[in-house]
Amino acid sequence: MPLVRDRCICLRITEYSETSQIVTLLSRDVGVVRAIAKGAHRKTKAGAGKFDGGMDYLEVGEAVFIFDPAKEMATLTEWTLREGHLALRNTLRGIYLALYAGELVDRLFELHDPHPEVFDRLESTLPLLATDRREQAFLALELEVLRESGYLAELDICVECGRPAGGTPMSYFSAKLGGVVCRDCEAVVPDRRTIDNRLVRIVQGILKLPRHSGTTLRLPFLTRHQTDPINRMLADHVQHTLGRGLAMGRWVLGNS
Ligand SMILES: [Zn+2]
Known part of the structure; x- marks a missing residue:
């Protein structure tokens, strides 16, 4: 062998x-x-x-x-x-995010399915989780893991009517339908959660940023005020896709 x-x-x-x-x-x-x-x-x-x-x-x-x-x-x-990663181990928020990221990778990828770009992303992100850039670094990593595993939610068009997000504000997210929902479709999508349209735009913006050897360039500075609702929205989607949520979720996602 x-x-x-x-x-x-x-x-x-x-x-x-x-x-x-x-x-x-x-x-x-x-x-x-x-x-x-x-x-x-x-x-x-x-x-x-x-x-x-x-x-x-x-x-x-x-x-x-x-x-x-x-x-x-x-x-x-x-x-x-x-x-x-000794610096990371001294940062409670950083270590929680790192463990959550590790669990996400473990759960979303099959065994023995190589994704070197995800490896590079995780390796380059772990030290950043010890710094005050941790929230945006984690979000960029999370989006990369979801995209590479094929589990990224639909964020560009309303999953109910298909209208592009550019023209219509997307104010809801449906885990069942796997993406954002516009205001006009609110009534016909019962499992919706409210999401600030500006946060949807932040995620769309990050997905379009240039990437270079495992990092996303020109990431905006984000606070938990912004990332908590985004992470909860993405966690809803993961939970719906996998049938159960991540164990680290309760330590990372704050109160919903
Ligand atoms: Zn719609």
Whole structure:
């Protein structure tokens, strides 16, 4: 079986036994990979040696794993830490957003479906989540993940009547129909949530911005006053699509 060596981001760690862990990695070349890390606990000498002191979620590292695409579980044999994101770990909002992003990637992509541009985006966004640019950086990442996974909601036309958003204000969002709804269609779409048309425009604007090696250029500065309703709207859509919401949602989305 082939041995893969690749740059990875650790999305999730699950305790498996006294000595082993199951890690969910985003591998740049392979996509989402689940791997068993035998003896990975920090407290054991072997785990500390092979896995560079033990692994932690959101770390970026060089991983070596035994990989068979037909099998759900790979075997992690080495982990060399490259970036531990210590600044991020001191920012509660930043760490919540990072964990939410990790969960989104884990849930929206199939196993072993490579998306190097999503990897680059996540890797370049994690340090920004420790700064005051975190809200817009997170939103750009979230939109990229939704677009690349094919789960982006319809934001350009009314999902009920098909009118373009440019001419008509879109003041509602329907998770069931998967997109924005214009004022005229309000009455016939029962599951609508109200959304400020200016926020819809912000999202449309970000989706059109130029991108370069994993970042969106010229992102506007956004506050939670703006991003909370946008994130809730996108979370509604994800929840409707996947059949259940993300566990980190309650820590990220504020009160709706
Ligand atoms: Zn309409």
